[in-house]
Amino acid sequence: MRIATRTALAFAALTVLAACDRTQTPPVVAEPATPAAAPAEAAPTPAQSAGGLAIEGEGLRLFDATGAARAIPFGTPQATAIAAVAASVGGAAPQVTTNEECGAGPIQFAEFSNGLQLLFQNETFQGWFIGEAGLTTADGMGVGSTRASVESSRTIEMVADTTLDGEFSSGDIGGFLTAATPQGTVSALYAGLTCFFR
Secondary structure (H helix, E strand, C coil), X not given: XXXXXXXXXXXXXXXXXXXXXXXXXXXXXXXXXXXXXXXCCCCCCHHHHHCEEEEECCEEEEECCCCCEEEEECCCEHHHHHHHHHHHHCCCCCCEXXXXXXXXXXXXXXXXXXXXXXXXXXXXXXXXXXXXXXXXXXXXXXXXXXXXXXXXXXXXXXXXXXXXXXXXXXXXXXXXXXCCCCCCEEEEEEEECCCCCC
């Protein structure tokens, strides 16, 4: 009987002590998630930030002052392409000349004051060539760029079976380097129809 009484008293004492313990475990509060950093945007080219023309493998791209773009693709009617480029470059539309001896047949040429030459066949825009610094691709490749700077954003492959010194390709754009080394600079670029004699 005494053992049962002692056990009951011990149990009662533990129950009273437990009831008096007011210690509470603080609730776990979830930390707010750190917002993910926004992906870095590429710096706009001069054509994108100030409005102007950019060269690309499928033709040209015309940017307005807000950065909105309009494509001038190969296949655009000759008069439309000349008018769009003339409005962007400023000044009168250039004279159109013809070379009858190109490998692809007679080709018409229109050369603008910034050194950009447009090539036409059957009254449609079919190619471009530039040998002066100024215009670039949307990722910054232009005449005067070093091979090393171009290869930071795109691939350059030297053309093996050509008689033209320093010829390379980069996607749909071709060009020429002063040297095949990383320090070699782009001396000219082209895309689409050409009139080179290899």
